[in-house]
Structures are given as C-alpha cells and as structure tokens.
Amino acid sequence: MKLLDIGEVSERSGVAPSALRYYEDLGLITSCGRNGLRRQFGPEVLLQLSLITLGKAAGFALKDIAGMFGEGGRPELPRDQLHARADALEAQIHELTTLRDALRHVADCPAPSHLDCPKFQKLLRAGSLTAEV
Template structure:
C-alpha cells in the first residue's frame, strides 16, 4: 500500500494542507507517519475525507461527524439523531425536487408573468 503525503492528499481532495492538519487535530483523520517533515496518509484517508465532505454538506457539524466515526451499534442517542437527520434530508430532497421541476418548466414556459403560471405554481407546492 503506497502512502500519500499531505500534498498528494490535498491535491486529491481539494482541501488545503491546513484543513487536513485541522481534521487530524480534531480526530477525523489520522496520519500514518512522516516522510521528512511531511505527514503521510494511507490511501483509505480519501474515503474518509469523502465521507466527511458528504456529511458536512448534509449539515452535520465536525463534532457530530467525529462522534459518528467512532460510533458503535449501541449508541442509541446517535442513532436517533441519524434518523432525525434522515427525515430532515428527505424534506430537503422533496423541496429541492419541486424546485428543480419548477425551474425545468420555467425554462420553457411562455406564461406571463411566469410566477402566475398554474403549472409552475402547482410544482412549487
């Protein structure tokens, strides 16, 4: 397994080296050693960083992500929070789907004014 130095991880993920060091200080990722003065990481860190980015985009805080990364099946409080977040995401998905469908319609609609178009309005509700 080939180690990646911090610059390679930064280039692969789009994160800065300082962000990677911050994630490491927060316990979200772990370096596997050093190559001179540079931290090195196992390639599996890329999957973890992808997960962290996805969780952040879903609205989780870094503290919540850190807790999730070490959770066990018996962590009932965390499971409840995850179920709550899944419900919130479902509502967001529904809202965004309606918006997407409305915008697709608006892109070809000839009704003036557009916001009074019955089909446009029906897609927004």
C-alpha cells in the same frame, strides 16, 4: 501499504492541506508519520475524507462526524441520526419549495400592485413568505 503525502491527499480529495491538518487536530483523520516536514497518510484517509465531506454537506457538525468513526477510523454510521437528518432535510426542501413558489408568484403576479393581489395579501397576513400560496 503506500503512504500518501499530504499534498497528494489534498489533490486527490479536494480538501485543502490546512483543513487536513485541522481534521487531524480534531481526531477525524490520523497521519502515519512524516516525510521531512510533510505528513503522510494511509490510503484509507481518502474514504474518511469522502465521508467527512458528505457529512458536512448533509449538515452534520464536525464533532458529530467524529463520532461516526470507530476503531482505526472505520465508519460506524448511526442510522438513527442519518434518518433524523434526512427528515430535517426533507422538511427544509418543502419549506424552500414553498418559498420558491411564493417568490415566483409575487414576481409574476399580474395585479397592477402587489398589494392588490389576494395571494400576496395572504402571504403578508401570514407574516411569512413560506406560508401556503
């Protein structure tokens, strides 16, 4: 098995060496040893880093991501948590889409004043731009 130097892992994964050291401190990844002062990793670390990056992008905390790795760093993805996060993302997408549409309406409203616009007044009464437009 060819070991990868921390610099090579950083370059290939796009993860800064400081983050690699932090992930190792948290137990998310494990180095196999050192070559001088430089940490060495097995090639499996690249898959682990891809999963960590994906988990972070999906909004999982690092401690939650740490629980998604089993023996030897093999992924053990909790399907129920993945479904729950996907549902939360879907709700967030809906809220953001509604907010986008409301902002576009307010920006493009032909009324002389936004206060003369019935849809804008409805938004104000609702107390939130995420209300139905």
